[in-house]
Amino acid sequence: MLVELRNIVYNTPVIMTPEIIQHEYLLDECDGVIEEIFAKCGENAPNFGVGLEWFKESLHRTARKYLFANSPQTLTANEVKSFFGELQTDNLFLALACSSGNERAWWEFDHQHRAYLERIARHLASSETNAQDVVDTVYVELYGTRMVDGARVSKFSTYSGRGSLRGWLRTVVWHSLVDLHRTSHDEVSLDEMTENVGEGYTQASFAEPSLDGEVEMIDQLTRERYRRTTLTAIEKAFSDLDNHEKLLLLYYHVENLKLREIAKLVEIPTSPLRDWFQRKSAQRESNPEAKIHESTVMRWLEKTYGKVLKSFRTELLSNNGLKEAELDICLEIATQDLASPNLYRNLMTTQP
Amino acid sequence: MINKGQINSEELKIQGLLDRYVRFRSANNKFNDNHLDDDTLTAFVEGKLDVRESPAIIKHLVDCSFCLHVTGELAKMNTVFAEDEVMSSASETQPTKVSEVLSGLLSRIFGINDGAVFAHEEKEDNKTEEKVKTDK
Numbered sequence: 001m002l003v004e005l006r007n008i009v010y011n012t013p014v015i016m017t018p019e020i021i022q023h024e025y026l027l028d029e030c031d032g033v034i035e036e037i038f039a040k041c042g043e044n045a046p047n048f049g050v051g052l053e054w055f056k057e058s059l060h061r062t063a064r065k066y067l068f069a070n071s072p073q074t075l076t077a078n079e080v081k082s083f084f085g086e087l088q089t090d091n092l093f094l095a096l097a098c099s100s101g102n103e104r105a106w107w108e109f110d111h112q113h114r115a116y117l118e119r120i121a122r123h124l125a126s127s128e129t130n131a132q133d134v135v136d137t138v139y140v141e142l143y144g145t146r147m148v149d150g151a152r153v154s155k156f157s158t159y160s161g162r163g164s165l166r167g168w169l170r171t172v173v174w175h176s177l178v179d180l181h182r183t184s185h186d187e188v189s190l191d192e193m194t195e196n197v198g199e200g201y202t203q204a205s206f207a208e209p210s211l212d213g214e215v216e217m218i219d220q221l222t223r224e225r226y227r228r229t230t231l232t233a234i235e236k237a238f239s240d241l242d243n244h245e246k247l248l249l250l251y252y253h254v255e256n257l258k259l260r261e262i263a264k265l266v267e268i269p270t271s272p273l274r275d276w277f278q279r280k281s282a283q284r285e286s287n288p289e290a291k292i293h294e295s296t297v298m299r300w301l302e303k304t305y306g307k308v309l310k311s312f313r314t315e316l317l318s319n320n321g322l323k324e325a326e327l328d329i330c331l332e333i334a335t336q337d338l339a340s341p342n343l344y345r346n347l348m349t350t351q352p
Numbered sequence: 353m354i355n356k357g358q359i360n361s362e363e364l365k366i367q368g369l370l371d372r373y374v375r376f377r378s379a380n381n382k383f384n385d386n387h388l389d390d391d392t393l394t395a396f397v398e399g400k401l402d403v404r405e406s407p408a409i410i411k412h413l414v415d416c417s418f419c420l421h422v423t424g425e426l427a428k429m430n431t432v433f434a435e436d437e438v439m440s441s442a443s444e445t446q447p448t449k450v451s452e453v454l455s456g457l458l459s460r461i462f463g464i465n466d467g468a469v470f471a472h473e474e475k476e477d478n479k480t481e482e483k484v485k486t487d488k
Contacts, residue, residue, distance in 0.1 A: 066395070070404045086400070123432060162401075163394035170429055171390040171397075174422065234373045243410045250414065253371045254378045255424030264434070265427045268399035272406040309366045331365045 022075075023068045027060050029077040033084055034059055041093040047104040048097035058096055059084055062160040092161030098142065099156035116166060120173045130180065137176050138169075223333060229320055230330040237311035244276045245304045252301060259294035267292050381417040388412060388419045397426040 038055050042048075067075070067083050097105030117135055125131035144154035159168050238246065251257040251265075266274040274292060277300045316322045316330060388396075388409065395401050396409050413420045 065391075066401070066405050070408065120429070120433065123429070158389065158391055160391045160395075162391060163398045167394040167398050167426075168390060170433070171394045171422070171426060174425060174429075175390060230369070231373075234369055238370070238373060238377075243407065243414050246414045247410050247420075249370065249374055250378065250420055251424060251427070253374045254417075255421065255427075257424055257427055258431075261427050261431050264431050265397065266399065270402065271399035272401065272403045273399075273410075275403060305363060305367055305370070308370055309363060312366060331362065331369070334369045335365045 019068075023064070026075060026077050026080045027063065030080050030084060031056075033081045037084060037089050041089055044090055045093055045097070045105070045108070047102075048093060049100065049102045049105075050093055050096045055093065055096065058092060059087070059089075059161075062087060062092075062162060065160060066162055087161040088164055089161055091165035092159065095156040095159040095161075095165060099144070099154035101143070101152070101154075113166065113169060117169055117173060120170055121177070124174065124177050130177070134173060134176050134180060137180065138173055141172070141176065226326070226330050226333050227337070229316065229322070230334045233312045233315035233320070233330070234308075234334075236315050237308045240311050241304065241307060242276070244273055245307070247273070248277075248297075248300060248304060259297045262297045263292040263294055266297075378417045378420070381415065387416065388422075393419065393422055393426065397423055397430060 034056050035052065037059075038052050041050070041055070063080060063083060067080065094105055094109060098109050114135075117138060118131065121131040121134040121138075122128070125134055141155045144152045144156075146153045155172065159165065238249075241249075248262070251262055252259075257265075265271075266277075268274070313327065316327050317324070322330070392401075392409065396406070396413075401409060413423060
């Protein structure tokens, strides 16, 4: 019944799989909880003009997006209720009201968040003018100027309540600034927007690093072979890591996040990143709420380096049949080439 | 058997090699159009996604330099603006009437006159009232 109704409302065909039917039943079972949440939100903001069915549909949408899309069929009603309990429902209530243009809600939003928006924009933008432009653009986007089927599309309607409204606003401001920058620099590509990534790797010239000392004795072809073997080994070692370990390395080495910034990212006790790293930690079992310090993140990094080194050695020694001395040569060549950014570029250009 | 000095030296070299490799890898990641939306990026950076929801997001971040970069920037802001979250959210100045805020912005940016905005708002207000009535 609900699915049929949704088909009519959204004009989108939904295939009635057993999974979807089960999810719809679960949502029906959560009606009471949603009504309770709605009542609380209504008490806090009685003049926002948000109706129960509208609010309910919004929560259902959030559940479908985050919970059902990633869950097996074995979800229980309690898990869905608990999911709804974790949502930032007051923020969602405000966002829904603003999306409909409710005057009181906009006043509240402006009152609570405008100064914050301006601080973020000033922090990110290169000038005061840019900051003001961004705030203006964000307000317009939030209000919505695009019409679809006669209805105004407000950016607020994409907020789900899964994260905080302020966190979401930060993301919206960041994207607006990128868009503003791209508009004013037509030639700037998305690649260039990530200008700090890979700086210096796009040079056109591929000068060979100079050879010296002991390495000079190695034949050029042999050297090339060692280089390729080294690249293959490091690629393999990286790809063998778990995704959360890769992400840690990328944040630290590519995005240049400080240890405390990574620690902040995983400080929430329920953070899955933290959970993965501390799965077998006795401290975690005894005190799951313990703060994550920079030293903890450093240990995770060291552990990951150790894993890479082990895998790198195995690849060279066991899988490629190199001797210990040759492994030293591989590392030596790689280390010398680190002085030049061309190690991988050379390899890419010489590979068949 | 490798002594500790050698291991440390090897570790340092592998860290340098790894540093070069991941930077090169990210610089050469081709962007696709399927980026994470603002809502998902925020939920991830705030640690709100659970073990069921996170694997697909983390996999995407490992493979998409753009979204990785966005989350990196947001993580930096997390630290900078941490204090704002606990500060009183009330601003010192009273906000102006929202219709004034919006009409001012729209007219400045798009050259729309105030009357058009007010008319649009009134329509929306009516719609909202209707929606509430329907819901009841």
